[in-house]
Amino acid sequence: MSSQNQPLIPVEEQFKIIADTAPVLIWISGVDKLCYFFNTGWLNFTGRSMQQEVGTGWTEGVHPDDLQRCLKTYFHAFDAREEFRIEYRLKRHDGRFCWVIDHGVPRYTQDGEFAGYIGSCINIDSVLESERVKTDFISSESVKNEQALNEELASTNEELTAANEELASINMQLVSAQGKLAALNSQLEEKVLLRTAELEQSEQEQQALNEELAATNEELTAANDGLVISQEQLQNTIRELAESEHQIRSLVESAPFPIGVYKGREMRIILANQSIMDVWGKGNDVVGKLYSEILPELSNQQIYSQLDDVYTTGVPFHARNQRVDIVVDGKLQPYYFNYSFTPLYDTAGNIYGVMNTAAEVTDLVLAKQRVEQSERQLEQSLEDVHKLQRQKDGFIGIASHELKTPLTSLSAIIQVLTAKLKDSTDPFISGGLSKATAQVKKMSNLINGFLNISRLESGKILIEKQQFRLDQLLDDVIDEVQLTTQNHQISHLSRQPINVFADKEKIGSVLANLLSNAIKYSPKGRQIDVSYEVQNNIVKVAIRDEGMGIKQQDLDKLFDRYYRVESNHTRHISGFGIGLYLSAEIIKQHDGEIWAESESGVGSTFYFTLPLN
Ligand code: ADP
Secondary structure, three states, rough: OOOOHHHHHHOOHHHHHHHOOOOOEEEEEEOOOOOOEOOOHHHHHHHOHHHOOOOOOHHHHHHHHHHHHHHHHHHHHHHHOEEEEEEEEEEOOOOOOEEEEOOOOOEOOOOEEEEEEEEEEHHHHEEEEOOOOOOOOOHHHHHHHHHHHHHHHHHHHHHHHHHHHHHHHHHHHHHHHHHHHHHHHHHHHHHHHHHHOOOOOOHHHHHHHHHHHHHHHHHHHHHHHHHHHHHHHHHHHHHHHHHHHHHHHHHHHHHHEEEEEOOOOEEEEEEHHHHHHHHHHHOOOOOEEEHHHHHHHHHHHHHHHHHHHHHHHOOEEEEEEEEEEEEEEOEEEEEEEEEEEEEEOOOOOEEEEEEEEEEEEEEHHHHHHHHHHHHHHHHHHHHHHHHHHHHHHHHHHHOOOOOOHHHHHHHHHHHHHHHOOOOOOOHHHHHHHHHHHHHHHHHHHHHHHHHHHHHHHOOOOOOOEEEHHHHHHHHHHHHHHOOOOOOOOEEEOOOOOEEEOOOHHHHHHHHHHHHHHHHHOOOOOOOOEEEEEEEOOOEEEEEOOOOOOOOOHHHHOOOOOOOOOOOOOOOOOOOOOHHHHHHHHHHHHHOOEEEEEEEEEOOEEEEEEEEOO
């Protein structure tokens, strides 16, 4: 290959080769804000082609919820020529959205003119997912890419060498033209001397001499012209090379990810951009020094042998989320990187150095470790809570069972007393006995609730279904509950008969519970309405009150075990937060649904459904 039949790779092409070996997703935009380059890492990640991504194509892969924020940050930074960092979700080739951190910096031409932006993204998910596997060799796919890139690098090298050869040959032409000029000059001098001596010779001779002189002059002028052309060519080539080298250097310089190039097996640093010098934390005077001089602390961390292996075998090396301990501010500190070591070849096909590209992921890995740590703590406390919960449930079961026995005999005694004293004229005795009956009933309902919970937990609640008239059950329960209050009026609005097949006693307890809640939580509201309607073979029962209502955020949680709304209004109302939980369990076991609608301060309506067959 020579520079005659193959044009020099444009300067950005060379940067793209570096970009393609970097373990980050890279994009480059122009002054028009549009992106015109994405590296192989990006295209492999999104599974899309360069053509699809350029311009504004890349926005199709950004999660719709993140896009506006993303563009706003980009445009804002762009107009202010500021560096920016932004997190967003980017669609991976398999359709999954992954979180990335995008770091963009403005870039400038050698004349200091703004040229657009260059950005690098780290896929957070990949860092987090593979954290456990500390080093992870990238799949054979990217090794193949590496090889292709290496070939490209080698061809770039060849081209540079060819350009050098051309320069050398131009130089040789220059030297030979100079030699020729000198020879012509001395010839001329000789001839002038000779002609002066033979001045008296014939006119013919004089004429011939003149002609010869003119010819020599012409030759001389031509040689001079050639010289001028060669010099111009030389200068142009040198200028072009210098310019492209400057441009590639400034791109590498401003790249927002670490790049370094080391030469020879001794690993002499011949290029290091600001980003890699920042990572090393050893100041900016590193070029020309040995890698081992700058980073002696890495000698026992495998990095030297990785570099040496790449240099001696030519096999690229990639590390993921690799911990590297670097001395910064005099202290050995842990950092985490994704990094690549890629061999560099000269025209003869020999390795002359190693290119190092990297992405620092320390913050991500540390964040991940913190998350894992708090997850472990959370799991531990949940475990503790569950243990307590189990102990509490066990205790409640035993205590309720023990309380039930004395309560049953108390209730029997009150019944006997009521029967014996029914003719008593003492108003205190009849009043006291009916109050005692009501209190015993309340207490036994409570204890039954707790007992039901522990039965439910141990799977001992049995649903015994039978055919019955739901409208009649409603009448019975309403009558019973109405006895407990004088401040509320319970109305049964639906009248048509309706048959259901369900556990009558348990549906009765659900109704009783919803009605007593409607009373309990409606200190000022008078009216309570009960109604039902049939639709699509399902009966829907509604219990509506004009009480304190329930806030939206509490509505879903009402049916959780032991859940009670915390507020100034509910604080003085006693309860254990198990009524709705039990009701929901019973309705669920009937394949029905239960829910509430409410407006705080206006009232609530509780609904449940039962399938009709
Ligand atoms: P308890 O009434 O014993 O606290 P429940 O499980 O029956 O337990 O009810 C749970 C919570 O739901 C109650 O603490 C109360 O905050 C709220 N709640 C239930 N019914 C109503 C209602 N009709 N109006 C307003 N809040 C209610």
